[in-house]
Amino acid sequence: MSQSLFKSASLVSIMTLISRILGFVRDLIAAQIFGATAAVDSFYIAFKIPNFMRNLFAEGAFSQAFVPVLSEYKEKRSKQDTQKFISHITASLGIILIIITILGVFGASGLIHLFAPGLDSLRFDLSTEMLRITFPYLMLISLTALGGAILNTYGIFGIPAITPALLNICLIATAFGITHYFAVPVVAQAWGVLIAGFVQLFFQFSALHRIGFLVRPQFRAHDEGVKRVLKLMVPAIFGASVAQINILLNTIFASFLTIGSVTWLYYSERLAYFPLGVFGVALATVILPHLSREHAVNSKNGFADALDWGIRCNLIISFPATLAMLILSGPLIVSLFAYGKFSTHDVLMTQQSVIAYAIGLPAFMLIKVLSSAFYAKLDIRTPVKITVISLVINVILSMVLLKPLAHAGLALASSLSSWTNVCILLLVLYKRKIYLPSRNFFRFIIQLLFANGITSIFLIYFSSTTITWISWSWYQRLFHVLILGVGAIMIYFVSLWAGKMKWREFIITKEIASS
Numbered sequence: 001m002s003q004s005l006f007k008s009a010s011l012v013s014i015m016t017l018i019s020r021i022l023g024f025v026r027d028l029i030a031a032q033i034f035g036a037t038a039a040v041d042s043f044y045i046a047f048k049i050p051n052f053m054r055n056l057f058a059e060g061a062f063s064q065a066f067v068p069v070l071s072e073y074k075e076k077r078s079k080q081d082t083q084k085f086i087s088h089i090t091a092s093l094g095i096i097l098i099i100i101t102i103l104g105v106f107g108a109s110g111l112i113h114l115f116a117p118g119l120d121s122l123r124f125d126l127s128t129e130m131l132r133i134t135f136p137y138l139m140l141i142s143l144t145a146l147g148g149a150i151l152n153t154y155g156i157f158g159i160p161a162i163t164p165a166l167l168n169i170c171l172i173a174t175a176f177g178i179t180h181y182f183a184v185p186v187v188a189q190a191w192g193v194l195i196a197g198f199v200q201l202f203f204q205f206s207a208l209h210r211i212g213f214l215v216r217p218q219f220r221a222h223d224e225g226v227k228r229v230l231k232l233m234v235p236a237i238f239g240a241s242v243a244q245i246n247i248l249l250n251t252i253f254a255s256f257l258t259i260g261s262v263t264w265l266y267y268s269e270r271l272a273y274f275p276l277g278v279f280g281v282a283l284a285t286v287i288l289p290h291l292s293r294e295h296a297v298n299s300k301n302g303f304a305d306a307l308d309w310g311i312r313c314n315l316i317i318s319f320p321a322t323l324a325m326l327i328l329s330g331p332l333i334v335s336l337f338a339y340g341k342f343s344t345h346d347v348l349m350t351q352q353s354v355i356a357y358a359i360g361l362p363a364f365m366l367i368k369v370l371s372s373a374f375y376a377k378l379d380i381r382t383p384v385k386i387t388v389i390s391l392v393i394n395v396i397l398s399m400v401l402l403k404p405l406a407h408a409g410l411a412l413a414s415s416l417s418s419w420t421n422v423c424i425l426l427l428v429l430y431k432r433k434i435y436l437p438s439r440n441f442f443r444f445i446i447q448l449l450f451a452n453g454i455t456s457i458f459l460i461y462f463s464s465t466t467i468t469w470i471s472w473s474w475y476q477r478l479f480h481v482l483i484l485g486v487g488a489i490m491i492y493f494v495s496l497w498a499g500k501m502k503w504r505e506f507i508i509t510k511e512i513a514s515s
Contacts, residue, residue, distance in 0.1 A: 015161030035341025140197030330466030360415025
């Protein structure tokens with residue numbers, strides 16, 4: 001099936017946007033029902049730990065090692081060989097995940113000590129209780145990620161992209177439906193996470209069956225493909241763990257700060273990372289199997305064109321998203337979260353860290369695409385080394401900025417270290433002649449700066465102060481967000497058109513899926 005990278009990325013973005021909107025609804029409900037209390041801090045810690053492990057084993061190391069090998073099987077092996085490979089790798093991953101899950105459930109208190117050492121006794125006990133409930137989510141969502149990687153490699157992007165929406169639906173349902181059954185209402189959210197794991201896994205079965213890859217797991221430790229994936233996973237696990245440690249450092253440091261800091265950072269991440277989740281992850285999801293295919297058929301020009309496309313698409317989205325977060329951070333937080341128990345103080349504290357995260361948004365998005373260039377070439381070690389450097393910088397900056405800026409300093413440290421990561425990745429790609437900017441790239445940047453400058457003037461002129469937004473009713477907030485959002489989007493794209501940017505520059509048609 002022939003389709004453009006742009007069309008595939010657009011499909012993933014739309015599905016992810018639906019999920020993210022549901023995520024904001026989920027957070028709005030949670031902020032109103034639960035607020036920013038000690039118990040809520042405990043839930044987000046208990047939720048972050050299995051998410052850390054998921055990113056480490058599933059969407060991190062495993063996907064980076066599995067997708068390039070699966071793409072090679074798809075291009076060079078028979079369907080029967082590919083089915084055997086998937087059967088064997090599913091069994092191997094399943095055994096690893098079962099062992100980790102058992103250890104995680106029985107060692108929950110130790111994990112809380114490790115990841116949030118600054119908690120008081122109340123938050124520690126609640127976090128431990130909820131982690132025992134949420135930890136099995138790791139196994140379920142990791143197997144879901146395996147299925148999603150298979151579907152993506154065979155050009156089916158919509159189903160894996162919409163799957164995360166089921167987590168938000170489950171958390172919304174449990175927030176409304178079963179909180180009254182618990183002495184601590186937020187514990188219902190922990191059960192919602194576990195239920196979502198089963199729902200997400202089963203959701204993909206039909207699509208996998210349709211393409212012939214819903215196979216029975218069979219353990220074969222000596223399978224050639226399994227060996228290759230496990231060999232690639234060793235450096236990938238280290239690299240993914242470093243990246244996740246970079247994120248969890250914020251939780252560790254924040255656990256020593258005032259109550260509410262963990263929750264403020266959580267809501268900041270949710271808002272500032274929204275463009276990353278909708279567009280950055282979508283681009284990386286589409287481009288990794290495509291780059292892997294171009295590498296498998298030894299197409300250097302096709303590889304370079306796809307990478308250049310990914311960088312341009314990242315910049316055309318991340319620049320205006322960053323400016324919107326910087327200018328409208330207060331109004332957006334008020335419109336989304338300032339209801340019920342989420343106080344004005346919570347709004348102002350969350351705003352500080354949103355601004356700090358926004359500074360690094362383009363870097364967060366670019367890392368996804370730039371790293372994919374190395375993973376597609378089965379080079380895991382290079383991005384790992386670069387990630388280690390950025391982690392060291394993040395730790396140093398966190399310690400320096402923690403005292404003067406508190407939780408916002410942690411967010412700023414993440415942003416600055418991510419920009420370091422991007423600069424080194426680009427330098428290595430340039431030196432190895434994997435990526436050379438096209439002749440009109442400088443013109444492209446000038447066009448972006450022009451369009452973003454015009455859009456910023458509009459947003460600054462027509463936006464009101466955060467305190468004014470707090471005084472408005474919910475429908476006044478919604479109306480103004482819609483007016484500013486639609487107006488900014490129209491002005492941005494009209495400005496790009498006025499700057500002579502061509503739509504065809506973002507259309508690259510390739511054979512990216514076949515069965």
